[in-house]
Amino acid sequence: MISNTFRIHLEKSLTNANLLEGSILSINPVSGGSVNQAYEIKSFKKSFFLKVNQQNAFPKMFDKEVLGLNLLRQSSSIAVPKELFKGNFEQQAFLVLEFIKPSEPSKKYWEKFGEGLAELHRNSALNFGLGYDNYNGSLNQVNDYKSDWDSFFIENRLMEQQRQARDKGRLDKEFSDLLELLYPKLNSFFPKESPALLHGDLWSGNYLTKEGMPSFMDPAVYYGHREVDIAMTLLFGGFDKKMYEAYHANFPLEKGWEKRVDILNLYPLMVHVNLFGASYAQRVKSILKYYS
Ligand code: ADP
Numbered sequence: 156m157i158s159n160t161f162r163i164h165l166e167k168s169l170t171n172a173n174l175l176e177g178s179i180l181s182i183n184p185v186s187g188g189s190v191n192q193a194y195e196i197k198s199f200k201k202s203f204f205l206k207v208n209q210q211n212a213f214p215k216m217f218d219k220e221v222l223g224l225n226l227l228r229q230s231s232s233i234a235v236p237k238e239l240f241k242g243n244f245e246q247q248a249f250l251v252l253e254f255i256k257p258s259e260p261s262k263k264y265w266e267k268f269g270e271g272l273a274e275l276h277r278n279s280a281l282n283f284g285l286g287y288d289n290y291n292g293s294l295n296q297v298n299d300y301k302s303d304w305d306s307f308f309i310e311n312r313l314m315e316q317q318r319q320a321r322d323k324g325r326l327d328k329e330f331s332d333l334l335e336l337l338y339p340k341l342n343s344f345f346p347k348e349s350p351a352l353l354h355g356d357l358w359s360g361n362y363l364t365k366e367g368m369p370s371f372m373d374p375a376v377y378y379g380h381r382e383v384d385i386a387m388t389l390l391f392g393g394f395d396k397k398m399y400e401a402y403h404a405n406f407p408l409e410k411g412w413e414k415r416v417d418i419l420n421l422y423p424l425m426v427h428v429n430l431f432g433a434s435y436a437q438r439v440k441s442i443l444k445y446y447s
Contacts, residue, residue, distance in 0.1 A: 180199065276353070294319065356373060
């Protein structure tokens with residue numbers, strides 16, 4: 156809950172930043188978040204979206220989120236909520252974003268989603284990575300630059316999650332052996348492509364509908380292989396068919412992309428092992444066994 160003193164602090168901060176006219180009418184929890192507490196701040200004229208966490212629990216988490224949102228915004232592909240205010244209050248860090256009022260998807264929603272995602276992926280960089288770490292959920296995401304995707308994926312994604320799983324006691328010998336067997340097989344497994352700006356955590360909980368059109372949220376951006384985002388959309392069942400059709404029409408995927416989905420999804424699945432427990436290890440192991 157938001158204390159009265161915090162509410163007063165928010166009211167002052169938003170008023171001084173010329174964002175709020177009048178007073179805050181209410182601050183109500185919004186469900187669905189996995190890491191932070193989320194709220195809708197209502198005022199007479201409009202609402203704001205507020206995220207709060209313990210200042211020292213996840214250092215610079217909101218700074219990284221804003222950097223990611225800015226990179227997505229600059230790509231002029233799919234809308235993202237505007238950053239309005241960032242601060243600290245009584246050991247809590249907070250971020251105020253534009254509130255996206257839920258709306259019905261328009262008829263062209265999925266087509267626009269596919270076109271926008273393709274447009275996002277046209278944003279390229281010299282290397283894979285980002286030059287600074289950010290977060291995937293509450294986990295540190297390593298983004299050290301690499302000039303080739305194979306090394307980036309093996310070292311910064313799989314080996315890094317393997318290390319974290321080992322530290323947490325969630326990696327048994329079989330799991331570890333299967334991973335070690337996989338690594339050499341990944342050399343030249345992926346078609347060579349330029350690094351593409353990714354959302355980085357594109358599951359169905361990380362987009363919203365703003366005035367009928369898609370809006371991204373909660374990104375874990377970096378420059379990576381664009382099949383990462385496509386694979387992630389398929390991790391829990393898949394998005395509307397029209398999204399994939401529009402994507403292909405705008406930026407065709409290399410042949411055989413379907414066969415690379417499971418390998419790419421080893422990363423989010425291992426993130427799940429590290430965030431939510433060893434119960435996800437079975438799905439990881441069955442993919443690894445298939446490829447061993
Ligand atoms: P967390 O970082 O804890 O995962 P989220 O950013 O996912 O939190 O936000 C929690 C919930 O709040 C989401 O499931 C979504 O429904 C809603 N939400 C996120 N951003 C906005 C926004 N800008 N406007 C309105 N609702 C939002």
